[in-house]
Amino acid sequence: MSKPTLGSTRQGFIPPFILERIAAHDEVHLQGCAQRTLEVDHYFRARRAPDIVANMDMPEGSPRPGQAARYIYSANYQEVLPGTLVREEGQDESGDPTVDEAYRWLGVTYRFFWEAFERNSIDDQGLPLLGTVHYGQDYENAFWNGAQMVFGDGDGELFNRFTAALDVVGHELAHGVIEREAGLVYTYQSGALNESLADVFGSLTKQYHLGQTAAEADWLIGAELFTERVQGRALRSMAAPGTAYDDPILGKDPQPAHMDDFVETEEDNGGVHINSGIPNHAFYLAAMALDGYAWQTCGFVWYDTLHDSRLTQESDFATFASLTVDNASRRFGTESQEAIAIRDAWQAVGVIA
The missing domain is CATH 1.10.390.10 (Neutral Protease Domain 2)
Structure with a gap:
């Protein structure tokens, strides 16, 4: 089938209704974290995925099927994408648990799709796997924006860092696969x-x-x-x-x-x-x-x-x-x-x- 046009809605892991409840809570720190996360999420929902892809300097893909091409960036607690490249395919561990979890779990997810379904990355053509960690201050979400995966560190009070969960990383990468195949409208x-x-x-x-x-x-x-x-x-x-x-x-x-x-x-x-x-x-x-x-x-x-x-x-x-x-x-x-x-x-x- 022909591939659908990239959609305009990015998919976040934490539902807005949970963040809205936290934002209405009487603890000032939790209020602020949730409100800022909702603002960031609203901004990315308003951006078109094709524009995001067009404005990114995409690294090269894997030279051969069955080999992932991972690039992990750090936003350094700012709201920038993709950020500073901190680890790429084949490099040793960085010593930063968040960076290394993102690298590891993206590799595990790539291997699952390849070994279970013979799918070569998100687009089945070896698309590089880009992940940005340390996004924003106490950002309480993870999302796929049409070009890459983004992971917050959580607030430390309700949510841990989002790279800690393999199925969260797999979930976000799968959104990219879904987008490239059926393109299911996000409503x-x-x-x-x-x-x-x-x-x-x-x-x-x-x-x-x-x-x-x-x-x-x-x-x-x-x-x-x-x-x-x-x-x-x-x-x-x-x-x-x-x-x-x-x-x-x-x-x-x-x-x-x-x-x-x-x-x-x-x-x-x-x-x-x-x-x-x-x-x-x-x-x-x-x-x-x-x-x-x-x-x-x-x-x-x-x-x-x-x-x-x-x-x-x-x-x-x-x-x-x-x-x-x-x-x-x-x-x-x-x-x-x-x-x-x-x-x-x-x-x-x-x-x-």
């Missing part, structure tokens, strides 16, 4: 699918790295992000959407697990970080029914569907679900356990009858 159901796919591939990257079966995985997204102060296990749970956190400051995890509880809202681009719990849970149910390594079963099917020409930029849950069932039948057989498990999972969350 309403297509946007929730965009977020869900990033969660799926972020979780699969962690499972692949740890050598975990579906039954062994925790199915949590961003488990390393919260400090001990937060009453929660992670930002999202694919196994039990709606249960990841319940905290006096952050509020309660709003994700539904079934279409009966689908949230109609204009906030959060139409609930992209909320309703993504439904397709997330469908993937979890299918993977658990099949057990084994999820990237070898459901992961293949979700990846097949991502670059299926029938998946349009505005596809909804039902369209995506029917395509996964069809792709499972094509890859494994119409009456295969994979096709049956995937069909049953989508029925269990109320997306298809």
Whole structure:
């Protein structure tokens, strides 16, 4: 299929409704961190990805498939991109944990996509992997802006540094893959699918790295992000959407697990970080029914569907679900356990009858 035009909306890991709750809290430091993060996020949402790419001096890609080309920059606690180059492919550790985590996890994510799906980087053509760390002062987010990944250090009170979590890095890199393939519009159901796919591939990257079966995985997204102060296990749970956190400051995890509880809202681009719990849970149910390594079963099917020409930029849950069932039948057989498990999972969350 032809590649879609890069979109205008950048994808942030922390939903705006969480940051808005923190900004309304009575602790001055937390208020300021959240308000500044929301301002930065608004600025990047307003910028067009093609303009960002056009204005960047992109380093060269990898000379051969299967070899990542990583470039880690530091913004030095300022709001500049990409910043100062501090580590590139093949160089020894820098001694800065944040720099070295970004380098390591980008390499792990690249290796996952290459070894599991034979995908050569974000664009399948060896695109360099650019990451900027130490972005801003106490910046409480991570995002993909159409050209690179950006990681904040967190506020140290609610959020740890965003490079600490492999699945967060995998999630943001996956947004680039999604953008280059289906280009799912980042609003309403297509946007929730965009977020869900990033969660799926972020979780699969962690499972692949740890050598975990579906039954062994925790199915949590961003488990390393919260400090001990937060009453929660992670930002999202694919196994039990709606249960990841319940905290006096952050509020309660709003994700539904079934279409009966689908949230109609204009906030959060139409609930992209909320309703993504439904397709997330469908993937979890299918993977658990099949057990084994999820990237070898459901992961293949979700990846097949991502670059299926029938998946349009505005596809909804039902369209995506029917395509996964069809792709499972094509890859494994119409009456295969994979096709049956995937069909049953989508029925269990109320997306298809």
